[in-house]
Structure formats: structure tokens, C-alpha cells
Amino acid sequence: MDIQYKSALPFVLLVFNAVLGSLFFGYSISYLNSASNFYPIYYLIIDYDVSTQNLLKALVGAIFTLSAGAGAMLSGNLLQKFSIRKSFMITDLIGIIGVLLEIISNIYWFYLARILIGFCVGLNSSLIPLYIKEFSPNRLSGSLGALNQLTINIGILIGLISAFFYKSNVDEQSNDNIFRFFLEIPLIFCVIRTLLLIFVFKNEPPSYYVQQNQLSQAQQIVEKYYLREKVDQVLDKIKSVIESKRLQKETYKDLFMNYSQRKRLLIGCGLQVLQQFSGINAIMFFSKIIFSSILNNDETKINWANVTVGLINITFSLLAINLLQKFGRRTLLLYGTITCTIFLAVAFGFSFSQDPNTTIEILIVLAIFGYLGAFQLSLGPVAWIYDADILSEKGMSLAVLCNWISCTFIAFAFVILDIDHNKERLSIVFGVFTGCCILGVFFIFKFVQETKDRTSSAINIFFSLTKVKEEGLLG
Secondary structure (H helix, E strand, O other): OOOEOOOOOOHHHHHHHHHHHHHHHHHHHHHHOOOOOOHHHHHOHHOHHHHHHHHHHHHHHHHHHHHHHHHHHHHHHHHHHHHHHHHHHHHHHHHHHHHHHOOOOOOOHHHHHHHHHHHHHHHHHHHHHHHHHHHHHHHHHHHHHHHHHHHHHHHHHHHHHHHOOOOOOHHHHHHHHHHHHHHHHHHHHHHHHHHHHHHHHOOOOOOHHHHHOOOOHHHHHHHHHEEHHHHHHHHHHHHHHHHHHHHHOOHHHHHHOOOOHHHHHHHHHHHHHHHHHHOOHHHHHHHHHHHHHHOOOOOOHHHHHHHHHHHHHHHHHHHHHHHHHHHHHHHHHHHHHHHHHHHHHHHHHHHHOOOOOOOHHHHHHHHHHHHHHHHHOOOOHHHHHHHHHHHOOHHHHHHHHHHHHHHHHHHHHHHHHOOOOOHHHHHHHHHHHHHHHHHHHHHHHHHOOOOOOHHHHHHHHHHHHHHHHHHHHHH
């Protein structure tokens, strides 16, 4: 049963500040996409032969995503030494250093910058959902969780809009100045969040103070958000969760040895792998290359298609906030993935056309847009929310690592395919993603169970009963 709170606004404001890190996340994914024709010039990648250029560009993506995976994994170590609020500040400092290093026009400094920025993104990808979960009442958890994905998409859109400012018919110095300007935009997100944490949002989640035996401080914070007669109930719930975690003393080995935890981990990691192999970050990282191949290098059409990608992401993320309150996690995952499969299959089918024309181009682009909309209503936000429902902190860190490793593989493979110079290979990309989504539909249907409006205790009982049921069938 959900505990009555005073107002949703204070929770929304806390989350809005936290998800400034999600703006950093989204922008870091997309701004090089928009500058795909210009950053190789700025960092002198074009001085190498074509095969070396492809390798260097592949490393740009791979270094970023691997660093993000490392950041996600090490977020737990950071939280063992610092509070989550201080961890946000450290994350922002790492991001600021990375962004400042990017301005140096040298490929090796650029790689170092991408390592730091990726690490910052990885930390945010773990810390922000945890922060939202720590503060959010059950009734708001779905909507506030979807805000994280929404803000990532806003960051992506800002990065995609930057493509309109680059000009192909001006001198190189002019584009260099534009590129430097867009490199430094993420500083705004880091600096504002840190300042607000210092001067406005000065408190940790109440669970932090309970763990430190500062119960009066914990009570004061809870009183800000909940009705006075509900304060003891909230504190008792926090103490119960903390005590449960203390008794578990979970290790990574336990995740694999314990049946219930192992099954949760396989489902949680499976959803994260599916999310990436459905093709989302191939589009987020390389939409300009994809649309160039489809739209015959028409720069105006490509830029507008790119911006439409960002607008679709935001529009459907807003719809998801409402749908998450009305429909279950499993329902959205299952039917959303089926819809993703249909749209990808359409793009796959038409990509084989030997006589491409405007109609074929429009149909493929619309299929990509349809896929994006379906993704934002399902695999985008719901995979993260579902994993937070069923996984422990260590389990969540492994799931996030699976996400980033999958993303690394997709990013590296896409560049190596060199679709810029081999447009016919785009059908391979759509085919692989379609096949993965088909497998994903069967995976969700078979293994994913509903968690909406279920308490942690109810979810624990369900996974324990699943083991008894399976052993009974085998016996």
C-alpha cells in the first residue's frame, strides 16, 4: 500500500535537478552524430588513410561506451565512500574536466576526454535511477523514472539540432568555432546541478541518515514530504529495507549461486541487451549516416530527419509517463517490442529496393520514426524501471554493464561496416535488429512477469515460488 505524501511537486523538483545529468548523458550521445563530417577534421583524423580513419572513429564510440560501462560498475564503490549527493558532485567534476579537454585539437586528448565523459555518463546512468528510487513514493516511481528517459531524449535533441549550424560552404575555421561552442554546452548541465546541490538541495535521501543513525535528521526530511501522521510509517519502511539489505550481505557470487537472484539477473541483463540490440543507439549515434544513405546525401532532409528523431523521442517519452501509470511493465514491454519488430521489418524489407525513389525513402524513414516511437513507450524507459523493480544494487550494476557492453559492440560494428561508402550494408543492420527484436518478443513473453504495484516483498515471494513451481514440475 502506498503511503500518502503531501505533494508531488517537491519530488519532481528533486528529480529535475538530478536529471540534469541525464541531459549531459543524452547530449554526449548525439552531438558528435551531428558533427560526423566535422570532428574528423578538427581532431586531424582525416590525415590518415581510410581504413585507419574508420578504426579511429570506431574507437571514439567504443572508448566512450566502455568508459560508461566502467562508470556504471564503479558507482557502487563511489557510494561506499561518499553519499549520493556528493557522488553527483564528483560525477559533475569528472564531466567538467572531460568537456574542457575536448577543446584540444588532438586525437589523443580527445580520446582521454571521451573516457572521462563516458565515465561521467556511466556514473549518471546508475546514480540517477537510484536517487529517484530513494526519494520516490511507489505511486510516483513510474512517472519520475520516465522523466529520466525524457531528459536523456531532450539532451539528444539539443545535440541533433546543432547540425543546422554547420555549413559545408564556409571556411574551416568557422566550423571549428561552431564545433568548439557545442563541445562546451555540457558544462552548463554539470555546473548548474552542482550549484543547486550545494545551495538548494542540501539534503541526502532519508535512508542515508538512517544508515548513519542520524534519525532526527531523517525525520526532518521525511516531514517535508509526507503527512505528519505518516512519518513513522515511512521511517519504519526505510529501516526495514536497510535491515533487509544488511542481513542479505549480497556478493556478486550470490547473484549467480542463488536461484531467485540468478533468474532476476538473467531477465534484467537480457532486457538491457535487447534494448541495445533492438538498434536504438545505432540510430542515436549514427542517424546522420543512416539518413545520408537513405536520402542520397540531401543535407537539408538529413538535418530535419535528425531533428524529427529527437522530437519523436521527447513526444513519446511524455506519452510514456502517462502510460506507465495505466498499464503494466510487462504489457508495455511485450506489445512495444512487437511494434518495434514490425517497423524494423518494414525498413528491412524496403532497404533491399534496387530502384530507390522518393516513396521508398519516405517509407524507410517513417518506419525508423515508428520504431523510435514504439521504443520510447517500451524498451526505452520500461527496461530500466523493470530492472529497478527486480534487481538489487549489485544486480543493477551488472545489468547496466551489459547495456554498455552491448552498446559498445553495436557502435564499433556500425563504424566498421562503413555504411558511408557501402550503402547496401544498411539492410544487414536492419535485418540484425529485426531478428533481435523477434527473439526479444519471445524472451519477454516467456520470462518477464508483471511487477507494477507489487512491493519488493511480493516480488521476492514470486521469484521464490517460481523455483518451487519449477521443481514441482520437474519432480
